[in-house]
Amino acid sequence: xxxxxNVSKQFTGSEGTFTAVKDVSFEVxxxxxxxxxxxxxxxxxxxxxxVNLLEExxxxxVYVNGRDMMTLxxxxxxxxxxxxxxxxxxxxxxxxxxxxxxxxxxxxxSKTSKKDIQPRVKELLQFxxxxxxxxxxxxxxxxxxxxxxGIARALATSPEILLCDEATSALDPDTTQSILDLLxxxxxEFNITILIITHEMQVIxxxxxxxxxxxxxxxxxxxxxxxxxxxxxxxxxxxFVNAVMQDQLxxxxxxxxxxxxxxxRLYRILFEGDEAGQPVLSQVxxxxxxxxxxxxxxxxxxxxxxxxxxxxxxxxxxxxxxxxVEHIGNRLTVSEVNINERD
Ligand SMILES: Nc1ncnc2c1ncn2[C@@H]1O[C@H](COP(=O)(O)OP(=O)(O)OP(=O)(O)O)[C@@H](O)[C@H]1O
Ligand SMILES: [Mg+2]
Numbered sequence: 001x002x003x004x005x006n007v008s009k010q011f012t013g014s015e016g017t018f019t020a021v022k023d024v025s026f027e028v029x030x031x032x033x034x035x036x037x038x039x040x041x042x043x044x045x046x047x048x049x050x051v052n053l054l055e056e057x058x059x060x061x062v063y064v065n066g067r068d069m070m071t072l073x074x075x076x077x078x079x080x081x082x083x084x085x086x087x088x089x090x091x092x093x094x095x096x097x098x099x100x101x102x103x104x105x106x107x108x109x110s111k112t113s114k115k116d117i118q119p120r121v122k123e124l125l126q127f128x129x130x131x132x133x134x135x136x137x138x139x140x141x142x143x144x145x146x147x148x149x150g151i152a153r154a155l156a157t158s159p160e161i162l163l164c165d166e167a168t169s170a171l172d173p174d175t176t177q178s179i180l181d182l183l184x185x186x187x188x189e190f191n192i193t194i195l196i197i198t199h200e201m202q203v204i205x206x207x208x209x210x211x212x213x214x215x216x217x218x219x220x221x222x223x224x225x226x227x228x229x230x231x232x233x234x235x236x237x238x239x240f241v242n243a244v245m246q247d248q249l250x251x252x253x254x255x256x257x258x259x260x261x262x263x264x265r266l267y268r269i270l271f272e273g274d275e276a277g278q279p280v281l282s283q284v285x286x287x288x289x290x291x292x293x294x295x296x297x298x299x300x301x302x303x304x305x306x307x308x309x310x311x312x313x314x315x316x317x318x319x320x321x322x323x324x325v326e327h328i329g330n331r332l333t334v335s336e337v338n339i340n341e342r343d
Contacts, residue, residue: 001027001028001029001030001032001064001065001160001161001193002027002028002034002051002062002063002064002161002193002195003026003027003028003061003062003063004024004025004026004027004047004050004060004061004062005025005060005061005062005063006023006024006025006059006060006061007021007023007024007025007047007050007057007059007060007061007062008021008022008023008024008057008058008059008060009021009043009046009047009050009055009057009058009217010058019217020043020046020217021043021046021047021050021057021217022043022216022217022218023060023218023219024043024047024060024212024214024217024218024219025060025219026212026219026222028193028195028210029193030160030191030193031187031191031193032193032194032209032210033183033184033187033193033194033196033207033208033209033210034193034194034195034196034208034209034210034211034212035196035197035198035203035204035207035208035210035211035212035225036048036195036196036197036198036211036212036213036214037197037198037199037200037201037203037204037211037212037213037214037240038197038199038213038214038215039199039215039236040199041216042214042215042216042217043214043216043217044165044197044198044199044214045165045166045197047197047214048163048165048195048197049165050062050069051064051069051084051161051163051195052069052080052081052084052086052163053069053070053077053081056070057070064080064083064084064161065080065083065160067080082106082110082157082159083157083159083160083161084159084160084161084162084163085153085154085155085156085157085159085161085162085163085192086154086162086163086164086165087147087150087151087154087162087163087164087165087167088150088165088166088167089165089166089167089169089170090170091138091143091146091147091149091150091170092150093138093146093149093150093153094138095137095138095139096137097137097138098134098135098136098137099125099130099133099134099135099136099137099138099141099149100121100125100134100135102138102149102153103121103124103125103149103152103153103156104117104121104156105153105156106153106156106157107120107121107156107157110157120156121134121152121156122134124152124155124156125152127152127155127185128148128149128151128152128182129148129182130145130148130149130152133145142175143170143171143172143175144171144175144178144179147167147168147170147171147175147179148179148182150167151167151179151182151183151186155186155190155192158190159192160192160193161192161193161194161195162183162186162192162193162194162195163194163195163196164183164194164195164196164197165197166197166198166199167179167183167196167198168180168198168200168203169198169199169200176200176202176203177206180203180206180207183196183207184207187207194207196208201240201241201243201244202244204225204240205225205229205244205245205300205302208225209224209225209303210222210223210224210225211223211224211225211228213228213234213236213237213240215234215236220234220236220237221233221234221237224303225302225303226302226303226305226307228241229241229245229302229307230270230272230302230307230309232247245298245300245309246296246297246298246309247268247297247309249266249295249296249311249337249339250296253295253296254339257295257339258339265313265314265315265321266295266311266312266313266336266337266338266339267311267312267314267325267328267334267335267336267337268309268310268311268312268334268335268336268337269281269308269309269310269311269312269328269332269333269334270307270308270309270332270333270334271299271306271307271308271309271310271332272305272306272307272308272332272333273305273306273307274306280328280331280332281312284324284327284328285324287324287327288316288320288321288323288324288327289316289317289320290314290315290316290317290320290321290324291314291315291316292312292313292314292315293312293313293315294310294311294312295311295312295313296310296311297309297310297311297312298310311337
């Protein structure tokens with residue numbers, strides 16, 4: 001649906017040339033919700049803007065539905081852009097127009113007949129839950145409501161793709177959740193492919209199927225949300241994952257372990273899918289006469305599958321601990337945690 005092929009973007013200014021996006025390649029399949037995460041300045045906005053050619057790549061190609069956007073005539077590009085909706089962090093609403101008129105803008109621009117505009121806008125406002133706010137002005141709305149207008153406007157011309165540039169970054173956590181739920185409905189009910197960029201890992205965890213992590217213009221890691229969250233590789237990815245998954249020991253726990261002078265009998269255990277419901281720890285505890293102490297971790301859901309990440313201390317005979325770890329390793333992913341080697 002969207003293919004980035006070795007996309008780079010340089011900006012040249014008075015201080016020389018700056019590369020904002022370096023050699024990025026990945027593919028977004030039809031119907032997916034695909035996330036790109038990175039810190040401020042990573043090049044995310046620049047990258048997403050190449051999809052509808054708001055930004056032309058300096059090199060590489062962007063294909064939308066198999067068409068190289070750079071080769072289109074102005075007229076063809078206008079048509080392709082109609083199939084791509086865009087939602088912004090600061091909503092970009094026209095303050096002097098009512099909610100109704102804001103949503104009608106793309107319809108008027110695409111010369112939709114007057115009699116079709118009224119029911120279409122009404123339908124869109126119902127869909128985003130603002131059926132009763134048609135005559136309000138943007139400054140009479142909350143941030144979440146403004147973003148709903150932004151989403152209704154982006155959907156007006158029935159796009160196939162929705163680009164979201166930090167759509168929830170200006171919103172509080174509850175409102176973020178309701179906007180994410182709305183984007184999920186957009187994806188499921190209309191089969192609209194969504195490319196979302198964000199610096200919030202929670203957004204990726206809650207709605208995306210696939211994710212690419214960007215740093216300094218480059219892709220550093222990419223994969224399904226489940227794989228990336230359960231086995232992050234790059235340091236930056238691990239930090240992002242840790243922000244929402246608590247998969248690293250906090251400093252307070254490490255200090256406590258150091259203070260108590262305990263030996264290093266700490267293991268990280270990953271529970272996935274059906275295994276998350278198995279009482280493995282209590283089984284090995286009984287079988288190998290061990291006590292265990294859960295120091296940190298959580299059990300959560302990733303892409304509708306249970307996923308647990310626990311850091312556990314085993315207390316008992318060395319030999320028994322080894323056997324217990326082997327036993328657990330037959331069914332789950334288990335690895336020793338060395339607290340002296342923090343990453
Ligand atoms: N038009 C431009 N001219 C020069 N430099 C630019 C331009 N647009 C972006 N940049 C630079 O490119 C880099 C990437 O910017 P970009 O806006 O893509 O980052 P981002 O990941 O979206 O960041 P944020 O999370 O803050 O929105 C930044 O260092 C920025 O200053
Ligand atoms: Mg940005």
